[in-house]
Amino acid sequence: MLLGRTANGLYWMNRYIERAENMARLVDAGLRMALTRSQNAAEEWTSVVVSAGVDVAFANRHDEYSAATVSDFLIRDTANPSSAMSSMETARMNARMVRTALTRETWESINEAWMSLKRTLAKPIDARDLPAVLDTIKRETALIRGAFYGTMLRNEIFDFAQIGTYVERADNTARILDVKYYVLLPSISWVGSSLDNYQWESILRSVAAHRSYRWVYDAEYKPTNIADYLILNPRMPRSLTFCYRFIVEHLGFRAAEYGQRLPCHDLAEDMLAKLRAGSIKDIFDTGLHEFLDAFIASNHRFGEQIAKDYRFY
Amino acid sequence: MAVQGSSRLVAFDEMKPAEAGLRKPYSAYDRWLQDQDPARLTEKMQDAERVFRKTGITFAVYGEVEAAERLIPFDIVPRIISGSEWRRLTQGIEQRVQALNAFLDDIYHRQEILKAGRVPKELIAGNEAFLPEMIGVKPPAGVYTHIIGVDIVRTGEDEFYVLEDNARTPSGVSYMLENRETMMQLFPELFQQVKVRPVENYPQLLRQSLAATRPEGVKGTPTIAVLTPGSYNSAYFEHAFLADQMGVELVEGTDLRVVDGHVAMRTTEGYKRIDVLYRRVDDAFLDPLTFRADSALGVAGIMDVYRAGNITIANAPGTGIADDKAIYSYMPEIIEFYTGRKAMLENIRTWRCSEPDSLAYVLEHLGDLVVKEVHGSGGYGMLVGPAASKKEREAFAAKLKAKPSNYIAQPTLSLSTCPILTEKGLAPRHVDLRPFVLVSDRIQIVPGGLTRVALKEGSLVVNSSQGGGTKDTWVLDD
Numbered sequence A: 001m002l003l004g005r006t007a008n009g010l011y012w013m014n015r016y017i018e019r020a021e022n023m024a025r026l027v028d029a030g031l032r033m034a035l036t037r038s039q040n041a042a043e044e045w046t047s048v049v050v051s052a053g054v055d056v057a058f059a060n061r062h063d064e065y066s067a068a069t070v071s072d073f074l075i076r077d078t079a080n081p082s083s084a085m086s087s088m089e090t091a092r093m094n095a096r097m098v099r100t101a102l103t104r105e106t107w108e109s110i111n112e113a114w115m116s117l118k119r120t121l122a123k124p125i126d127a128r129d130l131p132a133v134l135d136t137i138k139r140e141t142a143l144i145r146g147a148f149y150g151t152m153l154r155n156e157i158f159d160f161a162q163i164g165t166y167v168e169r170a171d172n173t174a175r176i177l178d179v180k181y182y183v184l185l186p187s188i189s190w191v192g193s194s195l196d197n198y199q200w201e202s203i204l205r206s207v208a209a210h211r212s213y214r215w216v217y218d219a220e221y222k223p224t225n226i227a228d229y230l231i232l233n234p235r236m237p238r239s240l241t242f243c244y245r246f247i248v249e250h251l252g253f254r255a256a257e258y259g260q261r262l263p264c265h266d267l268a269e270d271m272l273a274k275l276r277a278g279s280i281k282d283i284f285d286t287g288l289h290e291f292l293d294a295f296i297a298s299n300h301r302f303g304e305q306i307a308k309d310y311r312f313y
Numbered sequence B: 001m002a003v004q005g006s007s008r009l010v011a012f013d014e015m016k017p018a019e020a021g022l023r024k025p026y027s028a029y030d031r032w033l034q035d036q037d038p039a040r041l042t043e044k045m046q047d048a049e050r051v052f053r054k055t056g057i058t059f060a061v062y063g064e065v066e067a068a069e070r071l072i073p074f075d076i077v078p079r080i081i082s083g084s085e086w087r088r089l090t091q092g093i094e095q096r097v098q099a100l101n102a103f104l105d106d107i108y109h110r111q112e113i114l115k116a117g118r119v120p121k122e123l124i125a126g127n128e129a130f131l132p133e134m135i136g137v138k139p140p141a142g143v144y145t146h147i148i149g150v151d152i153v154r155t156g157e158d159e160f161y162v163l164e165d166n167a168r169t170p171s172g173v174s175y176m177l178e179n180r181e182t183m184m185q186l187f188p189e190l191f192q193q194v195k196v197r198p199v200e201n202y203p204q205l206l207r208q209s210l211a212a213t214r215p216e217g218v219k220g221t222p223t224i225a226v227l228t229p230g231s232y233n234s235a236y237f238e239h240a241f242l243a244d245q246m247g248v249e250l251v252e253g254t255d256l257r258v259v260d261g262h263v264a265m266r267t268t269e270g271y272k273r274i275d276v277l278y279r280r281v282d283d284a285f286l287d288p289l290t291f292r293a294d295s296a297l298g299v300a301g302i303m304d305v306y307r308a309g310n311i312t313i314a315n316a317p318g319t320g321i322a323d324d325k326a327i328y329s330y331m332p333e334i335i336e337f338y339t340g341r342k343a344m345l346e347n348i349r350t351w352r353c354s355e356p357d358s359l360a361y362v363l364e365h366l367g368d369l370v371v372k373e374v375h376g377s378g379g380y381g382m383l384v385g386p387a388a389s390k391k392e393r394e395a396f397a398a399k400l401k402a403k404p405s406n407y408i409a410q411p412t413l414s415l416s417t418c419p420i421l422t423e424k425g426l427a428p429r430h431v432d433l434r435p436f437v438l439v440s441d442r443i444q445i446v447p448g449g450l451t452r453v454a455l456k457e458g459s460l461v462v463n464s465s466q467g468g469g470t471k472d473t474w475v476l477d478d
Helices: A004-038 A039-049 A053-061 A069-078 A083-099 A104-120 A128-151 A156-179 A194-206 A214-216 A223-231 A240-258 A265-275 A280-286 A288-309 B024-034 B038-056 B083-107 B123-124 B173-186 B188-195 B202-212 B236-246 B302-307 B330-337 B354-364 B390-404
Strands: B075-081 B147-156 B159-166 B224-227 B249-251 B254-257 B261-269 B270-271 B276-279 B312-314 B369-373 B407-411 B415-420 B425-434 B436-439 B444-446 B450-453 B469-476
Touching: A004 A069, A004 A104, A004 A128, A004 A156, A004 A288, A004 B261, A039 A053, A039 A069, A039 A156, A053 A069, A069 A083, A083 A104, A083 B354, A104 A128, A156 A194, A156 A223, A156 A240, A156 A288, A156 B075, A194 A223, A214 A223, A223 A240, A223 A280, A240 A265, A240 A288, A265 A288, A280 A288, B024 B075, B024 B188, B024 B444, B038 B075, B038 B173, B038 B415, B075 B083, B075 B173, B075 B415, B075 B425, B075 B450, B083 B147, B083 B159, B083 B254, B083 B330, B083 B444, B173 B188, B173 B202, B173 B236, B173 B450, B202 B224, B202 B236, B202 B270, B202 B276, B202 B436, B224 B236, B224 B436, B236 B249, B254 B270, B254 B302, B261 B302, B354 B390, B354 B407, B415 B436, B415 B450, B415 B469
Parallel strands: B075 B469, B224 B249, B224 B276, B276 B312
Antiparallel strands: B147 B159, B147 B425, B147 B436, B254 B261, B261 B270, B369 B407, B415 B425, B425 B450, B436 B444, B450 B469
């Protein structure tokens, strides 16, 4: 027995925790690029802002794309509802609303993450402290995940929260790829330059996959492999296939326990089937950008459908 | 709401009264205390604050954006009550609670106490807390006040007074439980040396008690839910805490609607019926169709379901008439009328300003009295005569004369003190006590309660909204 409002709170709680973490990763990748390449840092920071999906709001607030402005906007600025601070604030608000559905350890880990971020981000981030700040965010969200996995009963509460994580993560990975899709296209003439290597590494780094990539593929970065890894690899925890594998699994538990299949089940299974049947060649042939665009839209539609089917409000 | 002026007299200290040295209930604790390093105790105090912040045991203060979430200060020196003192208190409380329920039943049915002239009719009819909608309604299991918090003050070794009966939605029980939990975490060895009666089964008792008052038609385990105004409410932590500890749903008005003559909550699998609703929403907001039409906190049509006997609402609507301050002054008569015996626990002497003689007395002695609004709570809208300036007293006198029936007055009592840990060591501070009483087919009182303490030296204001703190309350197993 789970209140629709509680399911909604759990779903958004985890979406926002995931978002806070993703913001830290994006800035981390941007920072790495800015440190290793002295030229075109502004361009790199611009793409970080676009990947975060907050380019319009950013432009309203800042004129310049730099480490200082972007990290402040994506990490600290509460006027940006998707900043790590705002995300953690919203995650905690949701957690507080659904606190009877959480173990004490899970609630406390979220509450403490919020307190820690509030403390850390009370003052503007000093450039020298940025790596430490990003570490704090990643560590706090990792602690939440640890408490959540380690103590939560595997039931409907777990399922709706997890679906939130994967919907957010899939959206994030797809956006990162979409912003840099041109870098991955084989037809561009400067392929193979050292510039590409940086760009590719930056993509992998923003999803924390620059090391594990080498365990799966060649030591060399290849655009098709990178795209394959982030879109189709079923074992890569931030790939689109991986996300939908688990969304379908958690929905399956709901269907079995509630004894009811709903439109959102068809939607998710259809998306997973397409990802499974697809090859990276097909995706490049039909257009990487078009593919990602369509995926982001379907992912959004799925989010609306699950809210409707399970009476989130 | 234990506000009784300032302490000009030497107050009775529950640990070390001036004339008598260490009181017996505190002897085992005192032995332990003597062995403690003061610096370590101060550290423990800070630990306690960290625990409360971490767990999010906070309350909201209305109108203060800055301090949107504040902690109620917690003091680590326990307030200790002996087993025999407790037995005496509980007998008095039980009698009182029985009388309150009998009074409510009478007021909403035959009104015999009014016919007998023991309580004036106009006090009921003209009272906002009296709900005509409840006339003739029989609450499930005949229980009106499922949960009562009786505020008790002490002035001497054998002097206990009831300050007020909270018969609507008394709060604070989560602090009773969390304070104990915190003390056990901070000083596990202490609980091995002193035998303290446990309070932690309160949520189970509450659940059983609520279940026992389920509507007649409900067979098997009833579905219970706690209704909260939402996460912005000042007592939200407690609502969530109780729902969690009882293992029941925490619902808001937007989760509920009337489906097929029953109140039901919106779940991921459709609407599910609720049998018992422990509501922490005031009467006025309970049903927009019956009471305040602008309420988004309640359930449209719940009163019809209630009248049809299909849901238990705890506490029943309209119980406010029993803890009204004007009614309070009649409690000795009420207790005698329904139990046939004198009240075991005394009331504080109360002047009803609606009576001309009393009003004259109150106006004349404003500097010695505490004057309260009949419907006020939380320490707001009152005059503490001895602490007030001449100007404040004059302004209040004008309000009094304009609407005398709106006020009652009581003497300034010298509330007992209990030591708290300050930077300079232990120091006495005034306290009150709120035990929590559960009513179903029986009356149960968990051995303990909420001890509120005025943290400022000499202050008698223990309300959390005005700088009061709390203590763990021990009832000894002796």
